[in-house]
Amino acid sequence: MSNKKILIVEDDADVRLGYQVLLKANNYDTCFAGDSTAAVREARKHQPDVILLDLGLPAGDGFIVLERFHNIIELALIPVIVVSARATHGNKERALAAGARAYIQKPWDDSWLLASISQILDQPNTPRLDPTLIAS
Amino acid sequence: MRVRNLLRLKAYGDYYDKYSQTLEREVIARTADLVERSNVLEQQAVVLASQAALLDLAQDAIVVRDMQGLVLFWSRGAEVMYGWTSREALGRSAYDLLHATFSEPIELIESTLLRKGQWEGEAVHRTSGGTELIVASRWTLQRGVDGAPLRILTIDNDITGRKQADSDRRILTQRLSLATAVAKVGVWEWDLPTNMLTWDATMFDIYGMSPVVPMAYSEWSAVVHQEDLPAVEASLQRVIAEKGDGTSEFRIFTKNGAVRNISAVERVVLDESMNVSRVIGVHVDVTERKDSELALEQNGRDQMRFKDEFLSHVSHELRSPLTAIKQFTSILLSDVAGRLNDEQRQYQQIVLKNIHQLQSMIDDLLEVTHLETGKLTIESESVSVPDAVTDIINTLRGSARAKGVTLTSDFPPDLPPVQADQTRLRQILIILLDNAIKFTPDGGSIKIRARVHPQDPDAVLFEVSDTGCGISADIAERLFERLYQVPRDTQASRKGLGLGLYICKELIIRQSGQIWVKSEPEKGSTFFFTLPIFSLSNLMAPLLKNDQWPSESAALVMITVGLPKALSSRESRQEWSREVRNLLQRCLLPDMDVLLPTMSQAAEGERFFVVAFADEKGASILANRIRRQFERLPSSKQTGLTIKVSHRMLHSFPQPLGTPIDAMVSSLVSHLEVAINSPNHAGVFHE
Numbered sequence: 061m062s063n064k065k066i067l068i069v070e071d072d073a074d075v076r077l078g079y080q081v082l083l084k085a086n087n088y089d090t091c092f093a094g095d096s097t098a099a100v101r102e103a104r105k106h107q108p109d110v111i112l113l114d115l116g117l118p119a120g121d122g123f124i125v126l127e128r129f130h131n132i133i134e135l136a137l138i139p140v141i142v143v144s145a146r147a148t149h150g151n152k153e154r155a156l157a158a159g160a161r162a163y164i165q166k167p168w169d170d171s172w173l174l175a176s177i178s179q180i181l182d183q184p185n186t187p188r189l190d191p192t193l194i195a196s
Numbered sequence: 197m198r199v200r201n202l203l204r205l206k207a208y209g210d211y212y213d214k215y216s217q218t219l220e221r222e223v224i225a226r227t228a229d230l231v232e233r234s235n236v237l238e239q240q241a242v243v244l245a246s247q248a249a250l251l252d253l254a255q256d257a258i259v260v261r262d263m264q265g266l267v268l269f270w271s272r273g274a275e276v277m278y279g280w281t282s283r284e285a286l287g288r289s290a291y292d293l294l295h296a297t298f299s300e301p302i303e304l305i306e307s308t309l310l311r312k313g314q315w316e317g318e319a320v321h322r323t324s325g326g327t328e329l330i331v332a333s334r335w336t337l338q339r340g341v342d343g344a345p346l347r348i349l350t351i352d353n354d355i356t357g358r359k360q361a362d363s364d365r366r367i368l369t370q371r372l373s374l375a376t377a378v379a380k381v382g383v384w385e386w387d388l389p390t391n392m393l394t395w396d397a398t399m400f401d402i403y404g405m406s407p408v409v410p411m412a413y414s415e416w417s418a419v420v421h422q423e424d425l426p427a428v429e430a431s432l433q434r435v436i437a438e439k440g441d442g443t444s445e446f447r448i449f450t451k452n453g454a455v456r457n458i459s460a461v462e463r464v465v466l467d468e469s470m471n472v473s474r475v476i477g478v479h480v481d482v483t484e485r486k487d488s489e490l491a492l493e494q495n496g497r498d499q500m501r502f503k504d505e506f507l508s509h510v511s512h513e514l515r516s517p518l519t520a521i522k523q524f525t526s527i528l529l530s531d532v533a534g535r536l537n538d539e540q541r542q543y544q545q546i547v548l549k550n551i552h553q554l555q556s557m558i559d560d561l562l563e564v565t566h567l568e569t570g571k572l573t574i575e576s577e578s579v580s581v582p583d584a585v586t587d588i589i590n591t592l593r594g595s596a597r598a599k600g601v602t603l604t605s606d607f608p609p610d611l612p613p614v615q616a617d618q619t620r621l622r623q624i625l626i627i628l629l630d631n632a633i634k635f636t637p638d639g640g641s642i643k644i645r646a647r648v649h650p651q652d653p654d655a656v657l658f659e660v661s662d663t664g665c666g667i668s669a670d671i672a673e674r675l676f677e678r679l680y681q682v683p684r685d686t687q688a689s690r691k692g693l694g695l696g697l698y699i700c701k702e703l704i705i706r707q708s709g710q711i712w713v714k715s716e717p718e719k720g721s722t723f724f725f726t727l728p729i730f731s732l733s734n735l736m737a738p739l740l741k742n743d744q745w746p747s748e749s750a751a752l753v754m755i756t757v758g759l760p761k762a763l764s765s766r767e768s769r770q771e772w773s774r775e776v777r778n779l780l781q782r783c784l785l786p787d788m789d790v791l792l793p794t795m796s797q798a799a800e801g802e803r804f805f806v807v808a809f810a811d812e813k814g815a816s817i818l819a820n821r822i823r824r825q826f827e828r829l830p831s832s833k834q835t836g837l838t839i840k841v842s843h844r845m846l847h848s849f850p851q852p853l854g855t856p857i858d859a860m861v862s863s864l865v866s867h868l869e870v871a872i873n874s875p876n877h878a879g880v881f882h883e
Contacts (some may be wrong), residue, residue: 072516078523085532116512145515147508147562149571166515167522167555170530 064181065089067108069099069125070143071117079112086174096120100128103135110177113160115144115151126158139180143168257331257352263345265289277331277354279324290350295322298333305335310345313337321352330356382479386413388436388472402458402481404450421447421455432462436472439464445482457486500569507565511558518558522551560695564678567702574706577793578613578730579621581646581656588625589644592633600638603629607646614656615730615793620703627696628660628723635664635721654729655709661722667715675713676701700725732865735792736807750846750864751808751815752871755780755822758801758838773802780804783822792868801838805872807864812845819843844871 066088068079076092083090091106093099095118103111111129115122122142129135142155145166152163162176257274261267270285278285278294285293298305299318309315315335320328331352340346373396376383382399386392392410400407403419420428424446431444441463447455462477525547527533528540536544566572585605596603614621625644632642640663649657667675674680678698704711708728715721728734757776780791784806792805806822808815819841826839846867 072520074520075516075523078520078527081527081532082523082530085527085530145512145519147511147566149562149566149573167519167551170523170526 063087063089064109065091065106066177067091067093067099067103067106067111069093069096069102069111069117069122070114071095072114082170082173088177094118096122096125096128099125100132100135103129103138104132107134108138109181111138111140112177113140113142115142115146115155123154123158126155126160130159141176141180143173257350257354259285259290259350259352261290261348261350263348265291267293268347274352277323277329277352278321296320309335309337309348318355319352329354330359376478380481382481384477384479386432386475386477388474399479402456402479403448404452404454419448419450421449423447428460432475435462435464435475439466439470439472455483456481457483504565504569507561511562514554514558518551518554522548522555525551557693560693560699563699564695567699572702572706574617574620574703575793576615576617576707579616579618580613581611581658582607582609584618584621584625585644585646588622588629592626592629595630596633596642599633599636600640601633601636602641603644604641605644605646607644611646611656612648613730614727615734616707616727620707621727624700624703624725625658625660627700628725631696632660632662632664632721632723636662637664640664640720648729649726652726654731654734655726656729658725658727659722661720663720666717666719666721667713668717669715672713672715672721676711730793732792732868733861736790736861736865736868749809749811751810751812751818751843752846752868753806753808753815753819753822753841753843754871755804755806756801756840757804757826758840776802776804779825780806780822783818783825784808789818805868807846807868808843815843815845846871 066083068076068083068090070076070079070092071094073094076094080090080092091102091108093102097119099111099113099117113122113125117125122144126140126142129138129140136159139161140159141162141164142151142160143164143166144151144155148163148165155163161180164173164176254271254273255276256271257277258269258271259267259274260269267285267288267290270280270282272282274285275281280293290296297320305315305317313336315333317333319331319333321331322328332355333353334351336349337345338347338349375381376396377398380398380402382402383396384399385394387394387410390410391413393413393416394410395407397407403416405419408415417425417429428444428446431442435442441461444460444462446458446460448458450456459480459482460477462475464472465474465476467473525544528536529544529548563572585607589603589605593603629642629644636642642660642662645659645661646656649655676697679694680698681694701711704725704727709726711723711725713721713723755776757772777791784791788809790807792807806818808818810818823839823841826837826841846864
């Protein structure tokens with residue numbers, strides 16, 4: 061069985077390297093995007109199993125990226141975990157409402173990040189509770 | 197002859213006798229008459245004298261003059277008023293003496309006097325000292341027996357002072373109205389018997405109305421903002437009832453539709469029988485002041501938002517490099533980049549520990565921002581104290597052991613749950629225990645104790661005691677202040693930001709608890725805090741008292757959500773539980789239904805309760821709506837999420853009218869408790 065692939069959208073090169081080392085050591089394949097335009101391009105190209113998305117990005121923040129994913133049919137079902145240094149309060153609710161599956165506060169504990177990834181990979185293609193469904 | 201002479205003599209003698217007797221009688225009668233007359237005269241003289249004295253007693257100047265104007269009588273009052281003595285004045289011309297000038301031509305006065313016999317008017321007279329006096333003068337013409345004019349009696353009253361007061365008052369009134377006009381203070385008067393208003397020009401200016409005097413009360417009340425009118429009228433009525441004064445603020449609509457803010461002061465005017473006859477007051481247009489107050493507030497909010505944004509930004513910027521530091525420290529410690537020797541590992545652990553300190557300081561900073569901007573959320577639910585305490589002890593046992601400090605707990609097994617936010621309770625305990633660990637030397641001990649408050653059966657009392665360095669009483673008082681640092685020179689440990697206990701206090705207060713400390717230097721400290729015991733009554737009472745009963749019947753809806761095995765970790769369960777609560781909240785009618793906090797956890801999953809103020813039909817519509825929403829979730833099929841929704845009516849309703857609210861609450865609550873705590877829900881709830 062081939063390794064699961066994770067797209068990391070992160071503008072800080074040091075943090076990207078850190079991700080790479082950690083995820084590789086835990087048997088994940090990784091690919092990277094450093095800004096919001098690259099995020100969509102790389103997601104289309106690699107069709108990752110999970111996307112780790114930073115909120116503060118050049119050329120449009122993470123919320124814009126989430127919205128773009130949502131509107132592209134082949135990307136809409138890829139689970140996204142938002143990993144951000146921004147305050148959890150407010151941003152978490154906003155990210156979940158925009159379709160993210162989880163919100164992780166930077167700096168994170170590796171064990172918590174890895175558990176979240178594996179948990180989400182265990183439940184493939186399950187969009188989170190969608191408020192639009194409830195409204196109807 | 198002699199005889200004859202004698203006889204004659206005798207006859208003469210008789211006559212004489214007779215005559216002399218008559219004469220004597222006459223003399224007596226005359227004398228008596230004279231005496232009587234002189235008595236009358238004397239009496240008349242007395243009367244006249246007393247009348248003159250009376251005239252002299254009067255303060256008015258009384259002057260009698262003949263038709264040529266020569267003074268015939270000059271009263272004592274005239275002497276005092278004009279400074280001329282009676283002796284000096286008699287026989288002189290009154291006009292010349294007094295340099296009299298009159299309010300109308302003298303010819304006119306004289307013709308009036310001749311025609312009517314009287315004249316009244318004002319005159320200016322000069323005293324012997326040269327001072328001019330304004331007098332109110334009354335003239336009466338006296339005629340002789342033949343009807344010809346004989347004398348003029350004048351009575352002068354000095355009104356110089358009154359005139360001065362009148363003029364002073366006029367000046368004051370002018371000044372006041374100038375002041376009120378310049379200051380844009382509108383003056384009004386409300387006559388209660390007629391219900392009419394009298395406004396000054398400024399009032400009409402403020403209200404943008406064209407002057408109407410007097411004006412009906414309703415014309416004013418019609419332009420007052422409808423939201424403010426009841427309060428303003430209540431204030432007026434209170435002023436009338438209390439016979440006092442009052443103030444009020446309200447909004448009005450001017451003729452062109454603009455809203456102005458009015459600040460008013462009102463005061464009653466009492467009549468002779470102490471009844472309120474009028475209310476007087478002033479109105480000031482304070483729109484500009486209000487606007488600047490609003491601007492100031494806005495400014496304050498902007499500053500607060502700026503501080504908030506700045507702190508968010510700072511913490512974000514601090515977290516980014518910290519993320520990379522933590523990442524690589526973790527990588528090194530996990531031996532991914534090669535095995536560390538023991539010394540290297542120890543050093544990396546020190547780095548990691550400091551990263552955690554820095555991280556929690558950044559978190560504290562943000563937390564305080566949230567406390568102050570009202571963004572902090574507290575979701576109260578029923579929290580098991582033993583679970584929370586045990587969980588914290590397990591979390592912190594490692595760091596306590598590393599310092600050589602023992603950590604123990606003590607609580608009765610049947611301790612009731614508290615009403616609190618689970619995450620916040622954890623946060624409070626971590627702050628207190630972290631502090632205790634920090635300030636307790638090697639070999640010391642820390643104890644968490646929890647019990648029902650000995651003085652308050654509705655609260656749980658927590659105690660966190662240590663055998664640390666302790667603090668003095670004056671420092672203990674200030675410990676919970678924001679940014680307060682305990683001044684100490686011997687302590688090697690770092691101080692931190694001084695926000696922990698402040699956050700702790702704020703979190704506890706916001707959960708209806710209290711926190712305090714008892715400490716003795718060198719012996720240790722004990723921090724005490726309380727949290728309310730969870731009770732349905734406490735939870736429901738404010739909801740029910742808040743309004744009228746929304747409905748006459750109530751139902752309890754129970755939702756049991758079976759969580760899939762994949763979601764077995766505590767964090768993920770909490771996450772899902774929150775999602776479910778959000779979904780439920782969206783199914784409810786906000787003013788009719790109440791989602792109860794988590795109160796029981798069943799083996800098969802998590803249980804949620806909703807109290808719906810609805811009849812049987814409404815309750816089953818709600819239950820169906822909830823069921824349908826869950827079924828529509830793709831995740832419920834794919835993850836094996838199971839949902840059971842059932843409901844039962846709470847049959848204590850409707851209560852008879854007039855049942856005290858407390859009785860209704862306790863009746864509802866006891867029904868809820870029976871239904872919720874029933875071991876076999878399937879039996880109680882009909883599916």
